[in-house]
Amino acid sequence: MANILVVDDELGIRELLSEILNDEGHSVDLAENATQARALRANNGYDLVLLDIWMPDTDGVTLLKEWAMGGRLTMPVIMMSGHATIDTAVDATRIGAFSFLEKPITLQKLLKAVEQGLTQGLRPPQAPAATAPLAAQTAPTSQPAQPGLPTASGPAEVTPATRTESAPTGHQGFDLDRPLREARDQFEKAYFEFHLAREGGSMTRVAEKTGLERTHLYRKLRQLGVELGRGKRGY
Incomplete structure (x- = not known):
């Protein structure tokens, strides 16, 4: 944002x-x-x-x-x-x-x-290149660490080869494997349907709960294709 x-x-x-x-x-x-x-x-x-x-x-x-x-x-x-x-x-x-x-x-x-x-x-500052400590520069070369095993210098290393889980495509019923605008519209529609159902279809109370002006709320609901029937439940 x-x-x-x-x-x-x-x-x-x-x-x-x-x-x-x-x-x-x-x-x-x-x-x-x-x-x-x-x-x-x-x-x-x-x-x-x-x-x-x-x-x-x-x-x-x-x-x-x-x-x-x-x-x-x-x-x-x-x-x-x-x-x-x-x-x-x-x-x-x-x-x-x-x-x-x-x-x-x-x-x-x-x-x-x-x-x-x-x-x-966006102009993020460039981080200076890290310089290895003198002790690390002069230390004798050791055998390369095996993935998933602790090393002498710190905790176990995790390499891409050890990550076997699949990437998530959805969360809380939303399909995240889609363009941002479509995913946002899906969430906003569910959001407004939830509040309409909870408030018994009262646009006044929904406007107060969501912090939107009534005119903007009506326009948003029409844009998302939300039905304006009163008293809808089950969302």
């Missing part, structure tokens, strides 16, 4: 991007202008930012430049616009933007850009 900031002055676009990214398992903060984006960035660390170019108070390119000059451009930034020129996109890239998405943004392009941006943002 990644922490993502979406900056766009259009409410519909903010809500749509938030819903898509939340469904992908990410945590999303929303800002409708540069002022809100500055405040959120000053108080939070983000793994990725989706930044609209044309906004009423300060345009996205200017805000991107502020972050770059102030040392706050520590995460990939994907610029978005429906009216930007090629020159604008090139300028944003030169300042430090990771990529550019042209509106209207398709689901496939959005998810691909987010995945690439998060991958680019």
